Amino acid sequence: MNYHQEYQASIDNPEAFWQDKALHLDWFTPPKKALSENTNGYPQWFKGGKLNTSYLALDHHVNAGRGENAALIYDSPVTNTQETWTYNTLLNEVATLAGALTSLGVTKGDTVIIYMPMIPQAAVAMLAVARIGAIHSVVFGGFAASELAVRIDDAEPALIITASCGIEGKKLLPYKPMVDDAIALAHHKPAGCVVYQRKQLNANLVDDFDHDWQALCQASEPVECTPVDATDPLYILYTSGTTGKPKGVVRDNGGHAVALNYSMQAIYDIDQGDVFWAASDVGWVVGHSYIVYGPLIKGATTVMFEGKPVGTPDAGAFWRMVEQHRINVLFAAPTAFRAIRKEDPEANCIARYDLSSLRTIFMAGERLDPPTYHWTVEKTGKPVVDHWWQTETGWPICSNPIGIEPLSTKPGSSSVPTPGFNVRVLGANGEPVATGEKGAIAISLPLPPGCLTTIWRDHKRFTQGYLQEFEGYYSTGDNGYIDEEGFVFIMGRTDDVINVAGHRLSTGEMEEVLASHNAVAECSVIGVADALKGQIPVGLVLLKDGVKVEEAAFEQELIAKVRNTIGPVASFKRAVIVNRLPKTRSGKILRKLLRQIAADEPINIPSTIDDPGSVTEIADLMKSKGLVER
Numbered sequence: 001m002n003y004h005q006e007y008q009a010s011i012d013n014p015e016a017f018w019q020d021k022a023l024h025l026d027w028f029t030p031p032k033k034a035l036s037e038n039t040n041g042y043p044q045w046f047k048g049g050k051l052n053t054s055y056l057a058l059d060h061h062v063n064a065g066r067g068e069n070a071a072l073i074y075d076s077p078v079t080n081t082q083e084t085w086t087y088n089t090l091l092n093e094v095a096t097l098a099g100a101l102t103s104l105g106v107t108k109g110d111t112v113i114i115y116m117p118m119i120p121q122a123a124v125a126m127l128a129v130a131r132i133g134a135i136h137s138v139v140f141g142g143f144a145a146s147e148l149a150v151r152i153d154d155a156e157p158a159l160i161i162t163a164s165c166g167i168e169g170k171k172l173l174p175y176k177p178m179v180d181d182a183i184a185l186a187h188h189k190p191a192g193c194v195v196y197q198r199k200q201l202n203a204n205l206v207d208d209f210d211h212d213w214q215a216l217c218q219a220s221e222p223v224e225c226t227p228v229d230a231t232d233p234l235y236i237l238y239t240s241g242t243t244g245k246p247k248g249v250v251r252d253n254g255g256h257a258v259a260l261n262y263s264m265q266a267i268y269d270i271d272q273g274d275v276f277w278a279a280s281d282v283g284w285v286v287g288h289s290y291i292v293y294g295p296l297i298k299g300a301t302t303v304m305f306e307g308k309p310v311g312t313p314d315a316g317a318f319w320r321m322v323e324q325h326r327i328n329v330l331f332a333a334p335t336a337f338r339a340i341r342k343e344d345p346e347a348n349c350i351a352r353y354d355l356s357s358l359r360t361i362f363m364a365g366e367r368l369d370p371p372t373y374h375w376t377v378e379k380t381g382k383p384v385v386d387h388w389w390q391t392e393t394g395w396p397i398c399s400n401p402i403g404i405e406p407l408s409t410k411p412g413s414s415s416v417p418t419p420g421f422n423v424r425v426l427g428a429n430g431e432p433v434a435t436g437e438k439g440a441i442a443i444s445l446p447l448p449p450g451c452l453t454t455i456w457r458d459h460k461r462f463t464q465g466y467l468q469e470f471e472g473y474y475s476t477g478d479n480g481y482i483d484e485e486g487f488v489f490i491m492g493r494t495d496d497v498i499n500v501a502g503h504r505l506s507t508g509e510m511e512e513v514l515a516s517h518n519a520v521a522e523c524s525v526i527g528v529a530d531a532l533k534g535q536i537p538v539g540l541v542l543l544k545d546g547v548k549v550e551e552a553a554f555e556q557e558l559i560a561k562v563r564n565t566i567g568p569v570a571s572f573k574r575a576v577i578v579n580r581l582p583k584t585r586s587g588k589i590l591r592k593l594l595r596q597i598a599a600d601e602p603i604n605i606p607s608t609i610d611d612p613g614s615v616t617e618i619a620d621l622m623k624s625k626g627l628v629e630r
Contacts, residue, residue: 017419018258029050031047046231046254049254052226053127053253058091062087066299067091069273070085071086075307075324076119094131100194106132106158107134110134112129116282126282130234138235138288139151139283140281140585141166148182153188157190160193164198165198174201176193193209195211231252235250236248236251237288237391250456261294264298268329270403274329275300277322285390285391309332310339310340314349322357323353331361333363337376342522342544350380370412371516374411386413396418398423399414415488417488421443424441435484442474445472479493492591507537514558516561517557520544521544522589523539526538538598540594542577542580549577554575574627576627581594582615583609590609597618603615
């Protein structure tokens, strides 16, 4: 089928569509029915089916004779290490750690927190927990003790798995003291902690509580997989909540496996033996879906990279990785490519490497601005796909379906809805708006397999946060429009719309215009209170490395660009050059924090911030420029 036929089949008869996709997996007991309702009256997938996600990712391939195929490539420029793990090797390590966890009393349904750097043992830990039917919650390595403590109290883990340290550039980050501090702060006390000792730093272990990973595994026997129900939880992944309390997104085993297996082929055009690199971290949803589970369930080779797009050692890191490991598909956030472009605007580093193995570059995690899109296409000569999804959905809502039928590309659009996602644009009254008209992006229920099933131990919060705004829909919290060809344009979060003299304007549109200036590396537009017009837009602009401008003239150039592109209605009259923008560790600009600074509100610094020092710096700058409400 072509894309339109495939998509329509998924919308017209989702039960038949997904039952067919489910049978592509190696179930212990195949599901007889695709769709039903859980005890909360919410749709659930594949009830009655029995499987194990670790089995699908490892045992299935070994049993099929693919045990010596490469499962995982580990590349760590910060430790000068490269390793290739076969499916046989990975299975043995996972089964042995699973046996070790069992010996410590972890059983099916228990939770285990994993606090690890980007090393193969992080994937081993996830797969081992899944193997025994327990539920893992990966917390990004390097989160402060207070943030880890909040997650310990919510997940109530039986055990914590960590490593002796992480590495940021040339800096060692001792993990064990942070874990100890978190346990001291938390009300819930886990029964113990398993510590993987890295040779760069040896952690001090507490007698009768801490367990040395290596010694524990040497004394343990591998175990077989524990069958679980398709609707049993596989993992909890915490995402920031508006109340400050993290939300524990719950992913099930069955729907998750079906969706990821389908997406590897349909979206990324990846099959057994292909090399797939998601340049993210296991602490984020991309790491769960497309570093660990998706590629391994498909039987491909996944890549784990302990480094940065720039600085380890230079702006050629991505291109070196592609050449050395013959990577077929590269997936990273736009901010990674903006960082590369900022440091190497002429892409001189690309000329040093052979990119012939690379078929497609995918970007997600934030809006892909057209200038970054065009630069990447021009400099690499590769197709670039912008696709859109969320921690909550676990896999792409919209994408160019390369594995079904590659479609034309429209810069600024995340292409078309993925089969299974019935995407709609709704007005304030909850009714669909006309083609091309902007509104709230929502997805008609039921969501396809692989999406969140609830918030951990708080289904009321799930209902209020996602299902209450528009009856019969999942509210994404994003705004945008769908054009006459069905292409979806995400313009930003619904709170990234400002009201200028009664006109609702998207800050994302203005950012697109500013980013098109050849001196601009990155930018953010926020609304600042104005006595006359209610709000006026202000641009915060980061220049490319080595670029020098006269600030007043540069500001006038940007004002003229916005006026010529969007019109005088935008009332864009202020642009300020900044040295850095506050971002999360995954690269998203913290626009809400910038709005809080401008409104002189109490600042809620999220736990995911990469550099807390940037907050004071940007606040002082905005005050000096008269951009803070008084």
